[in-house]
Every structure is written in C-alpha cells, then in structure tokens.
Amino acid sequence: MKAAVYNRWLHQKGGGERHSAMAAKVLSERFETELVTHRPVSREELSDALNIDLSNVTVRVIPALPPNRFSAFTREFDLFINSSFMTNQPSEADHSMMLVLFPSPIDRSRGAMIRQTIGRFLMRELLLPEWLDGFYDVQELGSGWFRYATGQANIRVRVPSSTRRASIEIVGGNFREDVELPVRCLVDGEVIAERSFPPNPGSFETWQIDIDPSRMHGNTVELVLESPTFNPIDRFEGADNREVGLAVTDVRVRHLRHYLYEIMFRKAFRELGLRLEGLPTFYSLDHLDTYDVICPISKYSRHWMEVYWGISGPILYPPVDISWAQARAKTHTILTVGRFFRGTHEKKHGLMIDQFKRMCREGLDGWKFCLAGHQSGRAIDVAYTEELRRRAEGYPIEFAVDVPFDKLRQMYGDARIYWHAAGYGERADRNPVRFEHFGISVVEAMASSTVPVVLDQGGLPELVTDSHDGFVWSKAENLRERTWQLIRDPELCSSMAARARISSRKFSAEAFRMRLLELVAGLFDN
The missing domain is CATH 3.40.50.2000 (Glycogen Phosphorylase B;)
Structure with missing residues (x-):
C-alpha cells in the first residue's frame, strides 16, 4: 500500500517539518511512503538537518497545484496525510488524515457572517466572476492583483438579465520573458476565440470576446481558458514550483455595474476589493470534509481549531527526539x-x-x-x-x-x-x-x-x-x-x-x- 505525507514547507527544515518527516518514517514501516513537497530538497539534506533516518522514504517534488488538481493527485495513495502548516488542500485518497500545527483563522462570529453575506451580495450584483477551477490563489502586483491560470481553467461570468449579447473582456498577461503564449477560450467544449499574448512580465492586455445568447445558461456563461504552461523554477532558482499559464487580473462584463466595481474596489477602496477577491476561499472549510481524522498537536491548537473551525479531533503530540539528551555536570x-x-x-x-x-x-x-x-x-x-x-x-x-x-x-x-x-x-x-x-x-x-x-x-x-x-x-x-x-x-x-x-x-x-x-x-x- 502507498502513503504520502505532504508538507509544502519541507525545505525550511524546522520543527513542523520534523513532524512531517517523523510521520513518514513511522509510516514507512507499513507503507511504501513518500514525502511530498514543492521545492527541491534531497532526502539526505532532510535526514542530516532533522536527524531522522529516512532511508525507507522517497522525497517527491511536485508543482504546487490548485485545490482541485491537488485533490486528484492524492487519489493514487491509500493513505494521505496533510501535515503542512496552514495549507488548506483537499484529499481524495482512500484514507486521509490532517495534522494541525495551528488552524487557519476563520472568523465564525455573527459579525463575520454578516460581512460574508454583504460580500457575496456585492460579488453577485457587481458582476464579479467566479473562479471555478484551475486557478491559483490571488496575488498582489503593484496596486492591483491577479491569478495564474493552469493549463485549463474555468470561470463563470454573470451577465445582466437585460443583456442579449454579452461582451466579456479577459484582462490577462504573459509573464514569460521570451515566448508568446497562445490561449484558447472555449464554451461548452467548443473554441469560440483564440489569442496569442506576447511576452511582457507584469503587464496585461484586454481580450474582448462576444458571447452569443445561445451559449448562456440563464444569466451566466462558463468559459474555459486553455494554454501551454511553464514552471518559473526552471529559470529562477528559489521561485515557486508551479505550472502556470495566463496571468488573469480580471474577467469583466462591459456593464455599468462592473464599472462601479472597478471605481469602488479597484481604485477607491483597494483593500476591500482584495478582500472580495479572496472571499470565496478565505471563509471556506470545505476541504476539511475530505479528511477522515484531523489531529491537532496540542490542547491549545485543538481549542483554537474548535473556535475557528467548529470541529475537534484526537491530539497527536509532535515527536521530540530525546535519545541524545544527557544530564551533564550542571553549570550556572x-x-x-x-x-x-x-x-x-x-x-x-x-x-x-x-x-x-x-x-x-x-x-x-x-x-x-x-x-x-x-x-x-x-x-x-x-x-x-x-x-x-x-x-x-x-x-x-x-x-x-x-x-x-x-x-x-x-x-x-x-x-x-x-x-x-x-x-x-x-x-x-x-x-x-x-x-x-x-x-x-x-x-x-x-x-x-x-x-x-x-x-x-x-x-x-x-x-x-x-x-x-x-x-x-x-x-x-x-x-x-x-x-x-x-x-x-x-x-x-x-x-x-x-x-x-x-x-x-x-x-x-x-x-x-x-x-x-x-x-x-x-x-x-x-
């Protein structure tokens, strides 16, 4: 049987990483075990830095993946353990466990619920897109922000009920330095537009696409963006290990309601705009439902897990190697x-x-x-x-x-x-x-x-x-x-x-x- 222990911070070789490595060592007694991470680090480096024998463990480096792609990756394992600090990735392994150093803070107070409701109302009424699948988390850039798409990324766009033909603008950029990026836009599996973005890191272009009413489902249309990807780590040492395609800063319907969003939240109240962009993922606890058991490392962490997430779990205290400890002649x-x-x-x-x-x-x-x-x-x-x-x-x-x-x-x-x-x-x-x-x-x-x-x-x-x-x-x-x-x-x-x-x-x-x-x-x- 196969098992994996995931820690995206493994290269830091700290206390949390020792926790992960020791879990992998223990599992290797009964499973074919991998330590999964995103930045290159050798088994020998980890063994030396953490003082753990990992001779029966394989270190596997994969690109960082959006949640849906990561979830699919975990299917190959009989047991998957997420022991990565504040990393909210789901699992589809046969059996799944999460080791919680400290829970990601989620405000579940009445005030927070009211703010969420208002935020979702604004997203709907101001025609903000829904980033469904194949996008990484939002990143800040200068005075704005963007998301990297993977090779295939899905977006749902709201259109006003009065619109007969939707004019949608995809504001994106090719952050490679030397190669053009061809992008296709599909609706219902059919290519409706194509464009090649010239290399221009940090800059965006507007791609206008007209959507025929027959392509829409009620007041929405779902777009699929397809493009080649590249991995920044191939060119820049220490860069994120991610397979990225088009950098998308906005997908907008040319309508007064979206213009209002741009004025209010892209310019006047930028911080509030950034909160709106992260609202669907920031408050989501859906990934927790994919784990069979969630283990905090202390009563303290469990208390805050109950406060933030509304769930509890059995404590698994971290392993402390005390085999080397000795009481010498004490000094002052x-x-x-x-x-x-x-x-x-x-x-x-x-x-x-x-x-x-x-x-x-x-x-x-x-x-x-x-x-x-x-x-x-x-x-x-x-x-x-x-x-x-x-x-x-x-x-x-x-x-x-x-x-x-x-x-x-x-x-x-x-x-x-x-x-x-x-x-x-x-x-x-x-x-x-x-x-x-x-x-x-x-x-x-x-x-x-x-x-x-x-x-x-x-x-x-x-x-x-x-x-x-x-x-x-x-x-x-x-x-x-x-x-x-x-x-x-x-x-x-x-x-x-x-x-x-x-x-x-x-x-x-x-x-x-x-x-x-x-x-x-x-x-x-x-």
Whole structure:
C-alpha cells in the first residue's frame, strides 16, 4: 500500500517539518511512503538537518497545484496525510488524515457572517466572476492583483438579465520573458476565440470576446481558458514550483455595474476589493470534509481549531527526539533556544535579556545567560540580532548562533535552568498564533535535566506542571521570582530536574510512533 505525507514547507527544515518527516518514517514501516513537497530538497539534506533516518522514504517534488488538481493527485495513495502548516488542500485518497500545527483563522462570529453575506451580495450584483477551477490563489502586483491560470481553467461570468449579447473582456498577461503564449477560450467544449499574448512580465492586455445568447445558461456563461504552461523554477532558482499559464487580473462584463466595481474596489477602496477577491476561499472549510481524522498537536491548537473551525479531533503530540539528551555536570547557566527573527512567532529575546540584566543588578553573580538558535538571513532579522547583542553588552550574556547540533546538545546538558517567553505581551484572544503551539525546545531541555521556567500561555502548560517539573509564569517579575527560587534552593532545582527528565518521555519519538500507528489502524479498521 502507498502513503504520502505532504508538507509544502519541507525545505525550511524546522520543527513542523520534523513532524512531517517523523510521520513518514513511522509510516514507512507499513507503507511504501513518500514525502511530498514543492521545492527541491534531497532526502539526505532532510535526514542530516532533522536527524531522522529516512532511508525507507522517497522525497517527491511536485508543482504546487490548485485545490482541485491537488485533490486528484492524492487519489493514487491509500493513505494521505496533510501535515503542512496552514495549507488548506483537499484529499481524495482512500484514507486521509490532517495534522494541525495551528488552524487557519476563520472568523465564525455573527459579525463575520454578516460581512460574508454583504460580500457575496456585492460579488453577485457587481458582476464579479467566479473562479471555478484551475486557478491559483490571488496575488498582489503593484496596486492591483491577479491569478495564474493552469493549463485549463474555468470561470463563470454573470451577465445582466437585460443583456442579449454579452461582451466579456479577459484582462490577462504573459509573464514569460521570451515566448508568446497562445490561449484558447472555449464554451461548452467548443473554441469560440483564440489569442496569442506576447511576452511582457507584469503587464496585461484586454481580450474582448462576444458571447452569443445561445451559449448562456440563464444569466451566466462558463468559459474555459486553455494554454501551454511553464514552471518559473526552471529559470529562477528559489521561485515557486508551479505550472502556470495566463496571468488573469480580471474577467469583466462591459456593464455599468462592473464599472462601479472597478471605481469602488479597484481604485477607491483597494483593500476591500482584495478582500472580495479572496472571499470565496478565505471563509471556506470545505476541504476539511475530505479528511477522515484531523489531529491537532496540542490542547491549545485543538481549542483554537474548535473556535475557528467548529470541529475537534484526537491530539497527536509532535515527536521530540530525546535519545541524545544527557544530564551533564550542571553549570550556572540559564539557556533559551529559538530562532533569531522578527515576525508573528518571535521568541521575545529582548524581554529575557532585560530580565536577566535586572537579576544581575539585584545581586545575581557567577551566572550567565545563553541565547542559542538559528539566524534567519533576512536583513531585518540580522539587524534584530545585532540590536540584541548591543542590548546585552556589559553583562554575562552569550549568543550561540547557528551552532552545530553537538554543541547545542552540550549546552542543553550544561544548563541548569531553561527560559521560554514566546507570546509574552500578546493577547491570546486576538493573536493566538503568536504563542507557542507546543514547545519542542522545552521538552529537549527537560530531557536534559534542565528545569523549565516558561510562560503560562499557549501549549507550554501542557508540557510543564507548575511546581512539579518546572515553573510557569505570567508576568516578568514572576519569571525572575521563580528563577531566584531555583538558584537559592539547589535541592529544589535538582529534584525538579529529575522530574522534568521523566516528564519529557511523554513526548518522545516512540510515544509519537505508537500514537500515530494507533490512529492509522483506526482508519483502516473502519
């Protein structure tokens, strides 16, 4: 039997990607298993970066596909697992499972429902097209937006009831640099117009097509656009791996109602126009119905899955490789591990630096604070780390950026206390995605007999039982107080460290393996 584990972000080789790779390794015990992604990455790269033996797994790179084409692709598998972060692709495999790191936010409040109703009314009355099949998601370009079509793409166009003969304009462009793009327009399987678009990246031309009334079904007509496709990744390293044809920015009926749309939502209120374009897909949860079981990675993620999607599912905690963890002779070190970057999920390094500096001013002596993690290469992220270094000057604070895994393992083993502050200062009711959904580095620290002192939000309280195998805190002063308590009471610190090591086993790779196989067996038994 064949199984596939899908993750479009596999090339990033982060915690979510380790989740996917470990799932593939487990499935390879019973299935012919593929890891499916869109950007080239070798099995050897993944094995080395994620420290997972993938010798029985095949890595398969496919072009990114619109939902309907992707769904058709999954038919070849007996089991399909979507473990890609916030990637809403459907499945038509015999058995399907979704692993949810954190759910895509869908506002299901009464206000949101009213806004949706108004939006759909505007789309209908202003004669906006329906992008039925074969189009990728909307993309911004300059002050406007467009969609790439695949080799065959379907559009339904509304026409006013008073119109006898519809004049429809397709505003599209050929974003290749050197080859013309021939396009055919079909209605009911018959070619009604053809046009060749010259190469002109970023520019659009208007193609007018007259539709005979006999081609219309009530007040609508369904057009099919056919063209050759190309893949940008063939020419530009790092580009999206997609098979794309015509770039379409609008399909419009020449009527006062559509002119009104162009004035209001293409020019005057552009942001609202962009929301209208994404309305049908943004609020859709149809893809969830194609999965037999949906597994969040924590109680925290499950809670927000229930809020956003109105569904629940069995928890499958991520696999944490703790086989390497060892309790070394402890030093007076506080450790934190997390990527150095700016974004929605940043690790609040600045807060921790400030709290350690304050502890030093309160009399802490002979201790150091070490910040370890991968450095993101964006200029804004490099500048962020440089600012942290300046902030730490004059204090026993060390940075271990992009250190080899063996060195990181040693640091875990040496540290006596582990800090984690992701999400501090954020509001869970407004930005729940900014909190830690699980906390792999916390489990790694616990397995190394390092006592965790972590924020009491997100998925972290599921890992740490307060005052048993670590401490949780809600305010910055609590972080300092709990840390002082451990520093001043070595016996308490040692006993908590021993309990933390035991607790970490609940999240081991073997625990993940047993739980995943149990869930898969349940699918095939039904």
